[in-house]
Amino acid sequence: MNIQRHFTEQEKALQSQVSEFVDREVRPHIAQWYETATLPVELLPKMADLGLFGMHLKGYGCPGRSAVEYGIAMQELEAGDSGLRTVISVQGSLAMTAIHRHGSEEQKNYWLPRMARGEAIGCFGLTEPNAGSDPANMKTTATQESDGWHLTGAKRWIGLASIADVAIIWAKVDGTVRGFVVPTDTPGFKATPIEQKLSMRASLQCDIELDVHLPDSAILPDNPGLKGPFTCLNEARYGIAWGALGAARDSIEVALDYAANREVFDRPLSSFQLTQKKLVDMVVELNKAQLLALELGRAKDAGQLELHQISVAKLANCRTAIEICRDARTILGGNGITGDYSPLRHANNLESVRTYEGTDEVHTLIVGNKLTGHAAFR
Template identity: 70%
Template sequence: MPDRPATDLLNIEDQLTAEELQVRDKVADFVDRRVRPNIAKWYEDAVLPTELLPEMAELGLFGMHLQGYGCAGRSATEYGLAMQEMEAGDSGLRTVISVQGSLAMSAIYKNGSEEQKQKWLPKMAAGEVIGCFGLTEPTAGSDPSSMTTTARREGDEWVLNGQKRWIGLAAIADIAIIWAKAPTEDKDGNTTEKVRGFIVPTDTPGFKATVIDAKLSMRASQQCDIDMEEVRLPADAILPENPGLRGPFSCLSEARYGIAWGAMGAARDSIETILEYSAERLQFGKPLAGYQLTQKKLADMALELNKGQLLALHLGRLKDAGELEPHMISVGKLNNCRTAIEICREARAVLGGNGITGDYSPLRHANNLESVRTYEGTDEVHTLILGNKLTGIPAFR
């Protein structure tokens, strides 16, 4: 019998192909070598280890699920497995890949012109250009339709004004995909205001990104405020396809799918941590793992992990078959984030006082998951998406 992780109670590995296992193992090796030995210090110091970005690109992680343009062209399931391994290392580092590939690159891939794709995607896949995705605003989080960022047309230029908040990688990005309300002409020649995407080089005058400090979560990553004042862009900076919220929402679906996998990585790493710890930690003359209460906690956590992993795998198979629907992604994001954070919290409790130190991962994972649970749609938003699917009645307002 092949060696399997102790947490794999259902032989889930048997459902994976040799190619999928190869991708998983390659990313797991990277995490073991480059992330685990350093992540506690990076987290404590609130440092995004930018030296890892070229290595991530070399592994083919940037836009790895996109076809052509220098991208790896891997399957959705392979991408999901890679995100599970990256988040087993740290959610913040998995977010780097999500922002670059699922958001910034996907925005160009799904909504850009062929010229824009040829210009930017190969460089982004190679890590030569880093991107960010500016949708959320200080007063427009779960309701992006209320954004106040605007783009007006002046001759051969677009002029952007507004603010964005919680924008990953913005302070190190070379380009920003900025979503703004802009006048848009329909096929009948009528002009209405719609949300449009723009490719904004971050060295454009009037564009400023400021790192958000004093975070209690996602400390080994970077989130920023963006201020734009009379940012002037050429006419061809606009993403021509899919005007309206369909443009950014299709990118959010990509990111949410990756999160459904990634959260299970944080959960699995937490269980593996306490399996090792409880086998060695002696209390009242025997290992902590030998007590019934500890075994109950381990069993409960492993059950939820296996269910979440099977859910993520099912979503991957559906996505590869072209059958994944938006509400299904909400099932994965809502369930697996909620499950993962409870597993990580319970794992921290098994560690006792030692669990609040950086020597052990569960509390760091739990803190990170507070952010993961919030971005790309809060629990409440995904609950309402599913409620709408079940009843046919939208209850967002």
């Protein structure tokens, strides 16, 4: 559908820049990183140099790029691997956005420039062992004391936590959810990487244990309540609606190349009707999803985006992407289960992507609430 014709020259230049970074720095090594469950932390400063950390935020040393530019960058990164796009999401859409939207001027001036430059890495502690889709039931609590705050509890599936310099931790204060800026060298903060993952292996998710004392200034002063973390989650969900399509597009490109060069019954695999049907179906669905993401981005830049529309795109595009990756794998036959080819790795990663920042079920009910006026969450 030649969707690039809708991009500005600046957007095309960014796409080329990030695509070249992925070709040079990610594709030659990603199979090994996935095999060994290694997050390539050496790439983080290079991501910062590209202006990818907090790229949608303005001021405080942040790049201030458009929503569409941010989405394009996420699509190109996830064409390399979902785990690397997640780094940008955790750092920028979650941790930096929390400080940018809800922090004090002191917190913004201290942390955001350093995080944009990649000199400080952040994480975002909302999910708990027993509170994923229902964060209102979190058990982490913060109690005000004469010299500050005492924060206790546990968090799970927290990206980048074991290498982070600062954690945004959400806790209950007298029954209301509030955010806290917690330097990770604070005594009583412990982050442990989660091992034996079958998805997002070239990434880093952690358990966090908390028994920390913090100064009065650690609390995020603005937007108490669940609106605080949800504002950040919506930024991450928006990026996912674009990013998942990078995994899908890469899988199609791999399948196209393989089918063109694989000889079966003395003919290229791509010459068979069933193979062509798979390829056509995948490309049609990808183009529809890309147009949805672009419409979402243009609406966001115009200030016309409604929150349920993010749920529509996150739900639809993750669902589309994972089916494309699975179908692309079938074209590769047995070779498709090896690390030499990306579709099954992408499909495995997308099992996580469709789960975090709101499961399929949660986003279905958000859209259902919009359609019917009835909240069916409980």
